Amino acid sequence: MREITQRELRNDSGEIMRGLDAGESFLVTRNGVAIGELLPLRRSRFVRSDLLVDLFTHGPRIDYERFRADVDAVVDQDVTPRA
Numbered sequence: 527m528r529e530i531t532q533r534e535l536r537n538d539s540g541e542i543m544r545g546l547d548a549g550e551s552f553l554v555t556r557n558g559v560a561i562g563e564l565l566p567l568r569r570s571r572f573v574r575s576d577l578l579v580d581l582f583t584h585g586p587r588i589d590y591e592r593f594r595a596d597v598d599a600v601v602d603q604d605v606t607p608r609a
């Protein structure tokens with residue numbers, strides 16, 4: 527993570543935006559004290575449908591009864607509204 531000052535953020539915003547586009551992160555400081563981070567947004571990732579079908583076709587079988595028991599052991603399934 528590259529450290530930049532508040533002044534650099536103001537004066538070099540175009541360069542910083544290009545850095546964010548390239549995946550670079552920035553730590554913004556004011557008077558030598560860190561005050562924030564600039565992080566690039568995660569880009570959407572698409573998976574080809576044929577690869578996805580192959581994963582599900584050749585993936586492990588799921589035992590419904592065991593899966594249901596695991597979920598019930600961890601998650602409260604009560605439908606009564608909480609007061």
